[in-house]
Amino acid sequence: MATILFIVPPYHCWGVQTIGTWPPVQLAYLAGAAAEAGHEAVICDAMNKDFSFDDVRAEIERVAPDYVMTMDYLPVSGAVSTASVPAALKTLSLAKLVDPSIITLIGGPHPTFLYDEILSDDTCDADYVLRGEAEETLRELLSAIPAGQAANVAGIAFRDGERIVATEVRPHIKDLDTLTAAWHLLDWDDYHYNIDPWGRMASILTTRGCMMGCSFCSHRAFWRSDWRSRDPRRVIDEMRLLVEEHKVEFITFIDPYPTFDRDRWELQLDLIIEANLPVKLLMETRVEDIIRDEKILHKYHEAGVIHVYVGVESGSDAMLESLNKGTDSDMNKRALDLLREHDIMSEASFMVGFPDETWESIDKTIVEAVRLNPDIAVFPVITPMPFTPLHEEMKDRIRVTDYSKYNLMTPIVEPYDMSLDDVYRALAKCYMTFYGHKMREVAKLEDGFKKRYMMSAFEQMMKDYGKQFDFLGENMPEGMKGIAGIR
Numbered sequence: 001m002a003t004i005l006f007i008v009p010p011y012h013c014w015g016v017q018t019i020g021t022w023p024p025v026q027l028a029y030l031a032g033a034a035a036e037a038g039h040e041a042v043i044c045d046a047m048n049k050d051f052s053f054d055d056v057r058a059e060i061e062r063v064a065p066d067y068v069m070t071m072d073y074l075p076v077s078g079a080v081s082t083a084s085v086p087a088a089l090k091t092l093s094l095a096k097l098v099d100p101s102i103i104t105l106i107g108g109p110h111p112t113f114l115y116d117e118i119l120s121d122d123t124c125d126a127d128y129v130l131r132g133e134a135e136e137t138l139r140e141l142l143s144a145i146p147a148g149q150a151a152n153v154a155g156i157a158f159r160d161g162e163r164i165v166a167t168e169v170r171p172h173i174k175d176l177d178t179l180t181a182a183w184h185l186l187d188w189d190d191y192h193y194n195i196d197p198w199g200r201m202a203s204i205l206t207t208r209g210c211m212m213g214c215s216f217c218s219h220r221a222f223w224r225s226d227w228r229s230r231d232p233r234r235v236i237d238e239m240r241l242l243v244e245e246h247k248v249e250f251i252t253f254i255d256p257y258p259t260f261d262r263d264r265w266e267l268q269l270d271l272i273i274e275a276n277l278p279v280k281l282l283m284e285t286r287v288e289d290i291i292r293d294e295k296i297l298h299k300y301h302e303a304g305v306i307h308v309y310v311g312v313e314s315g316s317d318a319m320l321e322s323l324n325k326g327t328d329s330d331m332n333k334r335a336l337d338l339l340r341e342h343d344i345m346s347e348a349s350f351m352v353g354f355p356d357e358t359w360e361s362i363d364k365t366i367v368e369a370v371r372l373n374p375d376i377a378v379f380p381v382i383t384p385m386p387f388t389p390l391h392e393e394m395k396d397r398i399r400v401t402d403y404s405k406y407n408l409m410t411p412i413v414e415p416y417d418m419s420l421d422d423v424y425r426a427l428a429k430c431y432m433t434f435y436g437h438k439m440r441e442v443a444k445l446e447d448g449f450k451k452r453y454m455m456s457a458f459e460q461m462m463k464d465y466g467k468q469f470d471f472l473g474e475n476m477p478e479g480m481k482g483i484a485g486i487r
Contacts, residue, residue, distance in 0.1 A: 002142060003040045005065035006031050008073055009087035010046035010056060013407040019460045020193040021048045022203045023186050024073055025254060026108070029205075031182035033135040039142060041182055046091075047073070047084075048190045056091055060098045067142070068095040069130075072108035082110045082385050083407040089118070093125040103127050103145060107134045109222045110403075113387035115157035119164045129157040132222065133172055133208070135179055176208060176230045181238075188246050196456035197449075199249030199280075202242045206235045206268065210256045221387065227260055232268040236275050243277050253283040259293070266296055272303040282307040287335035297342040306453075308339055312348040312372065329368065336374050345453060348374035352430060353381040353423045355397045357415040362426040366433045375450075376457055377438075379430040380408035381423065435462070 006027045024045055031041035044051075044059045051059070060068060070088040072081040092104040107130035111118055115129040128150065130137050137155040144150045150158065155170030173179065181204075193201040209227035242248040259265045272281075281304045290297070290310065300308075312332045332348070339346040350369050352362060369377045383406050384391040384398060391398075399414045406412060411423035418426070435458065442458070445451040 001039055002066040002146075003042065003063065004031075004034050004067040004069060004142070005060065005063045006034075006041065006043045007056060007059075007068060007070045007091050008043075008045040008047045009070055009084050009091050010051045010053060011074070011084040011087040011404070012047070012050070013083065013409060019195055019457060020201050020250075021191050022201060022252060022254070023048075023183075023188075023191045024071075025181060025203050025205060026071060026073060027069075028181040028183060028186065029135055029179055030069065030107075030138055031185055032180040033139050034142065035182055036180065037139045037142060041185060043182070043185045045186070045190060049187075053090060053094060057094045057098060060095050060102075064099070065095075065102060067103045067105060068092060069105040069107070069138070071106065072110040081108055082403050083405070085110050085118075086402075086404045089124060089126065093123075096125045105130060105138070105141075107131075107138075110385075110387065112222060115166065116164055119157060119159050127158060131155050131157060131166070132170060132224075136173060137170055172208075172224070172226055172228065174228075176205075176228055177234045183242065183246060188248075193250040194456070194460045196452040198456075200247055201250045201252065202246070202248040203252040203254040204235070204238055204242070205255055206230055206232075206253055206258050207255045207260070211260075227257065229261060229264055232264060232271050235268060236271050239272070239277055239279065240275065243279050248279060250280050250282065253281065256284065257286065258283060259285045259289040262289075262292065265293075266299065269296070269299040269303045273299065277304075279304060281305045282309075284309040284311075286310065287312070287331050290335035290338055291331060294338055297338060297344070300344060301342050305344055307345040307347065309347040309349075310335060312336075312350055312374075329372075333372050336372050340373075340375075343450070345376070345450070346374040347376040347378065348372065349378045349380055350430070351382045352379050352426055353411050353413055353415065355394055355413055355415055356417075357423065357426070358417045359422075359426070362429065366430055369430070369434050370437050373441075375438075375454055376461075377430075377434045379427055379434075381411050381427060383408055383412050 008024045008027060024043070027043060031043055034041045042063050042065065044056070046056050049055075068091070070091045072085045072088055074081045074084055088106055092106060095102045095104050104125055104127045106118070106126045111129045112131040115131060118124055118126060118129060128141065130141070132155055134155070137153060140153045141150060141156060144153050150156065151165065151167065154168045157164060157166040159165070188200060191201045193199055207227065207229040211225045211227055239251060242251065283305060285308060287310050290308070293300070310332075336346050336348060348369075350365050352365060382390075384394045385406065394413050397413045397415070399420060400410065400412045409427075411420040414420050415423065439458065442451060442454045
C-alpha cells in the first residue's frame with residue numbers, strides 16, 4: 001500500500017472564488033479510485049484553505065507521501081483551468097524538494113493536451129502526466145510503477161531519457177457509476193456558498209462530456225466528443241449522502257452539459273422532487289435547452305434549482321456564429337426571460353476583448369447585457385486556451401504567455417484598435433455600468449428571497465472590486481461604492 005497525497009494547487013484570482021468555495025470533485029474521484037485500489041489517500045485543498053506554498057510544503061512533510069498528484073484545477077467545469085498550471089507544477093517541485101523519491105503526477109485538460117510542452121521543460125518535476133479521464137489510469141499506474149511496468153499503462157506520458165513517451169489513448173470508462181468520490185477525505189468546513197441564505201456547498205457530476213463545438217472551450221476535445229451519464233438514481237443516493245452525512249445545503253451540478261438527454265434530465269428532476277431533500281441546486285446549461293424545457297421549467301423550480309448559468313457570450317449574432325455557439329441573441333433573450341418567469345436566478349456571461357474589439361463594440365456589449373437583463377452578469381475576457389481552436393485563430397494577437405494570467409480576468413489578446421490596458425478598463429466599465437443599472441432595479445424589489453439573494457451576490461462580487469479596479473476611484477456609481485469598499 002502506498003500513500004498518495006492529492007493537492008489542489010494554491011491558486012487564487014478575483015472572480016474564481018467570489019461567491020463561494022467548491023470542493024475539488026475531480027480530485028475526490030481520483031482519491032476514491034486510489035483508496036479502492038488499497039492505497040491511503042489524503043487530500044490537501046490548498047486553494048480553499050488559502051494555503052501558501054510554505055503551507056503546502058509543510059503538508060507534504062507532514063504526510064510523507066509516496067506519491068503527490070495535482071491537477072490544473074479551478075472550481076468550474078474544467079474547460080478553463082490553464083491558469084492554475086504554474087501553481088500545480090510548483091507544487092510538484094516542492095514535493096521533490098521535500099523528498100526526491102516522491103513520485104509526482106499531474107492531470108487535467110491542459111496537461112492532457114500539452115504534455116510535450118510540460119515534460120520538455122528542464123525545470124519540470126512531473127514524473128508522469130495522466131492524460132484524459134484519469135481514474136482507471138491512476139489505479140493501474142500505482143500498481144505498474146513499483147513493478148517497473150509504467151510504460152504499459154494507457155493514457156500517460158513521461159520522460160525516458162531524452163525522449164518523451166506518450167502511451168496509447170485510454171478508452172473512456174463505460175459505467176460512471178463504478179466511480180466513487182472520496183467525500184469523507186474533505187474538510188467540509190472549507191466549502192460554503194456565500195450568497196444569502198448561505199450554507200455548506202458541494203459540487204457533483206451527473207454526466208461527463210460535451211459534444212458541442214464552442215471554439216473557446218476544451219470540453220469537446222478533452223472528452224473526444226463523448227457524453228456519458230450516471231444513473232439518476234445513483235445521483236440521488238450521492239445527494240442524500242452529501243446532505244445527511246456532510247450537512248450540505250447547496251449542490252452545484254458542475255457538469256458542462258447535464259441537460260443534453262431531455263428524457264434522462266426530466267427523470268433526474270422528478271427523482272429530485274420525489275426525494276425532497278433540504279438542498280438548493282445550482283447548475284449550468286445551454287440556452288437552447290432552457291427554451292426546449294419551457295414546459296417543464298416548473299420542475300426545475302420544484303426540484304430546488306435556484307440559479308442557472310448560461311453562456312450568452314455575445315450580443316452579436318455574427319460573433320456567436322464565429323464562436324460556434326449555435327445560438328443567437330433572440331434565443332438568449334428568450335431563455336433568460338423564461339428563467340425569470342419561473343423565479344430562477346439567471347447568470348449570463350458576456351465575453352470581451354476580441355481582436356476586433358473597440359470602445360464602440362464594448363458599449364454595444366453593455367447595451368445588450370442590460371437589454372437581456374440577467375440577474376447576474378459576468379464579463380470574462382476572451383482567453384484563447386492553448387489547446388482550443390480559438391488559440392490558433394488568435395495566436396498573432398496573443399501578448400501574454402504566462403499561463404497563470406489565463407484566468408478570464410487578465411487581457412491576453414491585444415485588439416487591433418485597443419491596448420491591453422484599454423481592455424482592462426473596458427472590463428471595469430462593463431461591470432460598473434451593468435451593476436449600476438441592476439442596483440436600481442433590485443432596490444425597487446419587495447423584500448424577499450430574490451432581493452436578499454441578489455444583494456448578497458452583489459456584495460460578494462464587489463467586495464474586492466475596488467482593489468481589482470483601483471483606478472476607478474470616484475467613477476463608481478452611487479450605491480455601489482460601499483459594497484465595493486470605496487468611500
